[in-house]
Amino acid sequence: MPSTDLPETLAATVAPRVAAVRVADGEKLRSVALPGLTLTVRARPATRAGLPPALFVHGLGGSSQNWSALMPLLAGVVDGEAVDLPGFGDSPPPDDGNYSVSGLARAVARLLDASGRGPVHLVGNSLGGAVVTRVAAARPDLVRTLTLVSPALPELRVQRSAVPTGLLALPGVASLFVRMTREWTAEQRTRGVMALCYGDPASVSDEDLDHAVAEMERRLQLPYFWDAMTRSARGIVNAYTLGGQHALWRQAERVLAPTLLIYGGRDQLVSYRMARKASRSFRDSRLLTLPDAGHVAMMEYPDLVAKAFRDLITSTDTSTDDVRG
Numbered sequence: 001m002p003s004t005d006l007p008e009t010l011a012a013t014v015a016p017r018v019a020a021v022r023v024a025d026g027e028k029l030r031s032v033a034l035p036g037l038t039l040t041v042r043a044r045p046a047t048r049a050g051l052p053p054a055l056f057v058h059g060l061g062g063s064s065q066n067w068s069a070l071m072p073l074l075a076g077v078v079d080g081e082a083v084d085l086p087g088f089g090d091s092p093p094p095d096d097g098n099y100s101v102s103g104l105a106r107a108v109a110r111l112l113d114a115s116g117r118g119p120v121h122l123v124g125n126s127l128g129g130a131v132v133t134r135v136a137a138a139r140p141d142l143v144r145t146l147t148l149v150s151p152a153l154p155e156l157r158v159q160r161s162a163v164p165t166g167l168l169a170l171p172g173v174a175s176l177f178v179r180m181t182r183e184w185t186a187e188q189r190t191r192g193v194m195a196l197c198y199g200d201p202a203s204v205s206d207e208d209l210d211h212a213v214a215e216m217e218r219r220l221q222l223p224y225f226w227d228a229m230t231r232s233a234r235g236i237v238n239a240y241t242l243g244g245q246h247a248l249w250r251q252a253e254r255v256l257a258p259t260l261l262i263y264g265g266r267d268q269l270v271s272y273r274m275a276r277k278a279s280r281s282f283r284d285s286r287l288l289t290l291p292d293a294g295h296v297a298m299m300e301y302p303d304l305v306a307k308a309f310r311d312l313i314t315s316t317d318t319s320t321d322d323v324r325g
Helices: 008-014 101-115 127-138 160-167 173-180 186-197 206-220 225-241 248-254 274-281 302-324
Strands: 028-034 037-044 053-057 079-084 120-125 143-149 259-264 285-290
Touching: 028 101, 037 101, 053 101, 053 127, 101 127, 101 225, 120 127, 120 302, 127 143, 127 225, 127 248, 143 302, 186 206, 248 274, 259 274, 259 302, 274 285, 285 302
Parallel strands: 053 079, 053 120, 120 143, 143 259, 259 285
Antiparallel strands: 028 037, 037 079
């Protein structure tokens, strides 16, 4: 047998077949190939032509599906797309293995440059919030407005419930966790994630829970799943320790785009108290606080997030018209 042919059993071990990524009604997936990088983009076409583009960026362990509840509510105001960051969702790992916040920000900027959609209304959650903050600071030409949902920006006093995520960045911790949780089902893992990320996990519908469990089962079959999680967690920790002009809070001060900040009162990963610091740091900002929301307000309260986003766009368009006048 030629060396390029693998027995079926060995081939399955090297590249296991996994279920297809779920695509909700009205969504479309496309693959964007860039040098050393391939990204999957989930699109929700606008209801009419000529609407401004928007790009949504998920957090650690998430995917473009995290925006499926919000995007339909915005189809009348933006032409929305959500990206799967490298190694997450349906995007394969980057060739260089770079999961740093800066590396992910470059991936987002390269996507926008290649698509020609910029400047866009740029939206990020958690890790994605740190990523798009870097993009907005370094490439203001690509950003019309910036919306941050529980952005992962450095905290002096990290919440105790967020410590395990940080520990994932330490060498050997991920493999230890895998061994300790080998018997956990996909549903147990999913419920654990929801308990950490939702203000009220009981609010998740049975249908949404089933979809989340199916996605967890799919991800666990990916050979690079834990490597992507570990390296991305390490990227967040490293970004928290950077000083000087590369510090995330310093870069927040450089953002010129009008910024919407959204914080949840029951967030166990990003402290609610950081909302005040963020409001001071982003020069042109407005703040929405949701006392009952957790870490993923766009999934828990999509209607309220959509309204705040529409208000941001409307006020920005009005300000632009005033300047032109």
